[in-house]
Amino acid sequence: MKKVLKIIGIILGIIILIPVLFVVYLRITMYSPDAEEQVDFNSGSQTVSAGDELSILTFNIGYAGYNKEEDFFMDGGEGVLPQSSDKVMENLSGIASVINGEDCDIVFVQEADIDSRRSYNNNEVAYLASSIGKPSAFACNYKVSFVPYPIPPIGKVYSGLVTYTGLNVGDAVRYALPDTAPWYMSMGYLKRCLLVERIPVQDSDRELVLVNLHLEAYTDEEKRDMQMNVLCDLIDEEYAKGNYVIVGGDFNQEFEVNDNPPILSETGWLPGEIMLSDIPAGFKLAVADNVPSCRSLEEPFEDYESSQVYIIDGFVVSDNVEVQSVEVIDRGFECSDHNPVRLEVRLRP
Numbered sequence: 001m002k003k004v005l006k007i008i009g010i011i012l013g014i015i016i017l018i019p020v021l022f023v024v025y026l027r028i029t030m031y032s033p034d035a036e037e038q039v040d041f042n043s044g045s046q047t048v049s050a051g052d053e054l055s056i057l058t059f060n061i062g063y064a065g066y067n068k069e070e071d072f073f074m075d076g077g078e079g080v081l082p083q084s085s086d087k088v089m090e091n092l093s094g095i096a097s098v099i100n101g102e103d104c105d106i107v108f109v110q111e112a113d114i115d116s117r118r119s120y121n122n123n124e125v126a127y128l129a130s131s132i133g134k135p136s137a138f139a140c141n142y143k144v145s146f147v148p149y150p151i152p153p154i155g156k157v158y159s160g161l162v163t164y165t166g167l168n169v170g171d172a173v174r175y176a177l178p179d180t181a182p183w184y185m186s187m188g189y190l191k192r193c194l195l196v197e198r199i200p201v202q203d204s205d206r207e208l209v210l211v212n213l214h215l216e217a218y219t220d221e222e223k224r225d226m227q228m229n230v231l232c233d234l235i236d237e238e239y240a241k242g243n244y245v246i247v248g249g250d251f252n253q254e255f256e257v258n259d260n261p262p263i264l265s266e267t268g269w270l271p272g273e274i275m276l277s278d279i280p281a282g283f284k285l286a287v288a289d290n291v292p293s294c295r296s297l298e299e300p301f302e303d304y305e306s307s308q309v310y311i312i313d314g315f316v317v318s319d320n321v322e323v324q325s326v327e328v329i330d331r332g333f334e335c336s337d338h339n340p341v342r343l344e345v346r347l348r349p
Contacts, residue, residue, distance in 0.1 A: 031143035042135030044166030059340035068301035076298035085120035094335030096131035117155030287314030
């Protein structure tokens with residue numbers, strides 16, 4: 001009997017020890033970036049001068065994991081991984097076609113994977129660089145050796161923000177945003193950031209400052225405000241220097257100035273809202289509401305009227321940047337759970 005109890009004790013000890021060792025492993029290997037880090041970048045040769053007109057596209061590609069038939073567990077759906085590697089590459093090809101069709105000077109991309117199980121380890125950053133034919137800068141915001149939830153688990157993730165442009169970039173820096181996940185999730189969660197690039201403006205001491213972002217979705221208002229405060233402090237400082245500032249990406253919040261779609265779902269995700277009073281003096285929202293920019297992943301997409309949709313992608317620009325047009329490009333969520341947004345501006349002399 002004692003021998004049996006001893007064996008049972010050993011088995012129970014092993015059962016307890018395995019998850020403890022796994023948590024220790026995740027903690028040791030946890031991605032812990034500095035508050036500011038230089039990132040590798042390639043520079044184009046196109047110069048920028050006051051008076052120039054520029055076009056910018058922002059596109060959350062959802063790691064090419066979602067077409068309009070997909071759902072996702074964190075939005076209340078059932079899906080975890082895309083159907084197949086072939087489906088990911090089909091979506092990615094469609095994304096590249098959309099970007100090339102818009103032919104913008106600057107392209108902000110969010111949720112681009114380099115080596116993740118959820119996108120079948122396809123290097124999406126390199127694929128888009130080759131397809132678009134523009135130099136790039138990449139800032140990691142999700143790097144976990146193994147995400148253990150749900151079932152089947154997400155597994156390894158290596159993903160982030162990437163900006164493609166042929167402009168003459170002088171510097172690229174990753175700025176960390178405050179963590180919003182509780183401690184027990186932080187080891188397997190995103191480390192969100194801003195990807196900031198600087199382009200010298202010819203015949204002046206000014207710079208064009210580009211900020212690519214993807215703010216937190218699944219958190220409370222207080223923690224969203226913490227991330228917005230970091231953004232606002234940064235761009236306010238740049239504006240005080242006389243620089244041109246263009247911020248673009250997925251804010252995961254609706255915009256006060258838009259005619260936002262109604263909330264239809266009683267169980268789905270609820271976005272926050274960016275008010276004009278939330279952004280610094282000297283800045284304005286450059287957003288559009290011609291069609292939604294994002295859909296809920298609690299179920300497959302049907303249409304804009306009956307599916308839960310949002311407008312959470314857009315731009316914030318300094319008032320020395322003249323907005324000529326801004327438009328959500330209607331792609332019907334055919335290769336991502338987001339539609340891209342196109343902005344055309346002129347740098348005021």
